[in-house]
Amino acid sequence: MSFSKLFFTIFFHFLIFSTVNSIDDSDISIDPNGYLLYCPCMGRFGNQAEQFLGTLQFAKSIDRTLILPPFIEYVDYKVTFQPFENIFEIDHINEYHRVMTMNDFLKKLSPLIWKHENRSITCYDSRHFSTNNNNKKEGCNPFEGSPFKEFWHHLGVQEFPLGSLYYKPLHTDYNYANDWRQKFRNVTVLALVGAPSSFPTNSAAVKLSKYIYxxxxxxxxxxxxxxxxxxxxxxxxxxxxxxxxxxxxxxxxxxxxxxxxxxxxxxxxxxxxxxxxxxxxxxxxxxxxxxxxxxxxxxxxxxxxxxxxxxxxxxxxxxxxxxxxxxxxxxxxxxxxxxxxxxxxxxxxxxxxxxxxxxxxxxxxxxxxxxxxxxxxxxxxxxxxxxxxxxxxxxxxxxxxxxxxxxxxxxxxxxxxxxxxxxxxxxxxxxxxxxx
Incomplete structure (x- = not known):
């Protein structure tokens, strides 16, 4: 590594950590292994809760802090959001693996490590919603369909300037953990267009229900x-x-x-x-x-x-x-x-x-x-x-x-x-x- 690159790297980390320490009421330090963020966009509560268990297992396997998304509700045909911490205790889940609330992430860490210009979105392969071949856009298209658009807008995300990343041919399975860590080692906040979990989830993830309070x-x-x-x-x-x-x-x-x-x-x-x-x-x-x-x-x-x-x-x-x-x-x-x-x-x-x-x-x-x-x-x-x-x-x-x-x-x-x-x-x- 050249001296200039080394100097820039040291200065960048110094800037981040000194800024974190200056945030009022912040007891959050930056996870050097990165973060996992996803949209719980499949089904209602039962489906979302089941995929959460698989996602929690997956986050531990790739050793990233899991950012807890709000649960999505449908009230009078409108999409609404219920903060995770309003329903379940966080401390008990932390006994299994590192998690943090979406609110803490957006207020305390996003301005430092997930600025607008640094955001990318990840999916398995390009997602197409238009039936018109001339209008098809390559990419994860995270704002296409409901509740995808409502979810990201709820977080204050209007676009992903760095575009789409693909994890194909990998699968969202803890058996592929090493491949995931290697492939996305330079992505601090790994934002996924959907839950990195199968539905129904695997039998090992089901047992994580013991951490739910x-x-x-x-x-x-x-x-x-x-x-x-x-x-x-x-x-x-x-x-x-x-x-x-x-x-x-x-x-x-x-x-x-x-x-x-x-x-x-x-x-x-x-x-x-x-x-x-x-x-x-x-x-x-x-x-x-x-x-x-x-x-x-x-x-x-x-x-x-x-x-x-x-x-x-x-x-x-x-x-x-x-x-x-x-x-x-x-x-x-x-x-x-x-x-x-x-x-x-x-x-x-x-x-x-x-x-x-x-x-x-x-x-x-x-x-x-x-x-x-x-x-x-x-x-x-x-x-x-x-x-x-x-x-x-x-x-x-x-x-x-x-x-x-x-x-x-x-x-x-x-x-x-x-x-x-x-x-x-x-x-x-x-x-x-x-x-x-």
Whole structure:
């Protein structure tokens, strides 16, 4: 290296570090290994949360600090953003690998190491959105499509002056870590147009759910809602019920593809290619995706009986489950009335009553009475917390939202025996090894 280049390098690093030290309230130093930034632009919360685990694993493998993106929400058909740190605690994730909030990065480091003129965007290969060959632009085209454009603009990024970088033929897999480190060793902030993780993510990344902790704010809001609905401090069965029209259309893919091996998060029930064995002969059945009314009743009945037959409950050391909390994508009040009436018949010999808590109704199985809950339905994060921390849970094998809850219960809380699925009876050997 020539003397002039050496002098410039030393001066540049001196300038950066002296500037960092001059930032008010800054306890952040620059990571010499660089940073990883990405757009969580695939699907809703369940998909984004699953790809986050794969991305966290990937960031550790290439030894870059992961910049935590906001979660993307769709409210009244508009793209909105929820800061990561508003939902999950950062300190616990840092126990596994270095992470920092997007807000800290943009305010404290971006002016130093990711200035406008130094920005590039990375993708596998050129992405084309125009059907007109004359209008096709080569490059990652990070502002094409929603929510890509909204995401980068939310960060204050209007363009990437250094253009596009491609990681082809590499894959976003920790097995390619050395190749990634070598290929992008001169890129301080590696900004990716999408999450560097497969969907569904690999089974090793799933176990990182043990580092996921809800914030105190989410916990307090969920517990307040629980008190408002009348089941605070009481054991409850939580049910995640997908039966909206969009979900039904997705489930119909099973009818048109009878040999389908994987759909959304089906691996949480059937296993995946990383497992030595799969179950049900690899087949995804329609019932796994869209259980019938009878199967919903059977699932609720079986889960409650399983919990209430525990020795601790029989000895009155634990209260039995008498409340059922339903989180759903379709608030079908006529279905809740039918559900309440049918459960009343199944539990007619029980000395205690069951109470169904739906988004807008609270129903009593003994006398069939119900009351309306006239406040707005809870934010989905309240549902997420209450489903995750329930005494017993029934989820949907195909749903990525259910998959988040399942992972959290298995690896964070170790609630294996009280985590169930509609229309699927998981062998006891499955996941037990993973839980240890």
């Amino acid at each position: 809800f914030t105190k704010n989410i916990m307090e809001k969920a517990n307040k809602y629980r008190m408002d609905r009348g089941f605070g401090q009481k054991p409850y069965l939580a049910v995640h019920l997908r039966h909206g029209i969009d979900w039904i259309r997705a489930c119909e893919l099973i009818h048109s593809n009878p040999d389908l091996k994987q759909l959304f998060s089906s691996q949480q029930c059937l296993g995946d290619k990383d497992k030595q064995h799969r179950w049900l002969n690899n087949r995804i059945t329609f019932d796994l995706c869209y259980p019938s009314f009878e199967q919903i009743i059977d699932g609720i009945k079986s889960s409650i009986q399983s919990y209430n037959n525990q020795d601790e409950v029989k000895r009155n050391e634990k209260q039995p489950i008498q409340h059922i909390y339903i989180a759903t994508d379709l608030n079908n009040e006529s279905m809740w009335l039918d559900l309440n009436q049918t459960l009343a018949k199944h539990f007619s010999s029980s000395s205690s009553t069951l109470t169904l808590i739906t988004p807008t109704l609270t129903l009593n199985t003994i006398d069939g009475t119900f009351s309306e809950y006239k406040k707005p339905s809870p934010h989905f994060l309240i549902d997420l917390y209450l489903l995750s921390h329930s005494n017993s849970f029934i989820g949907n094998c195909i749903s990525s939202f259910s998959a988040f809850i399942t992972r959290y219960r298995l690896y964070r809380l170790h609630f294996f025996h009280t985590t169930h699925f509609f229309s699927f009876h998981r062998p006891n050997s499955v996941h037990l090894r993973d839980e240890l």
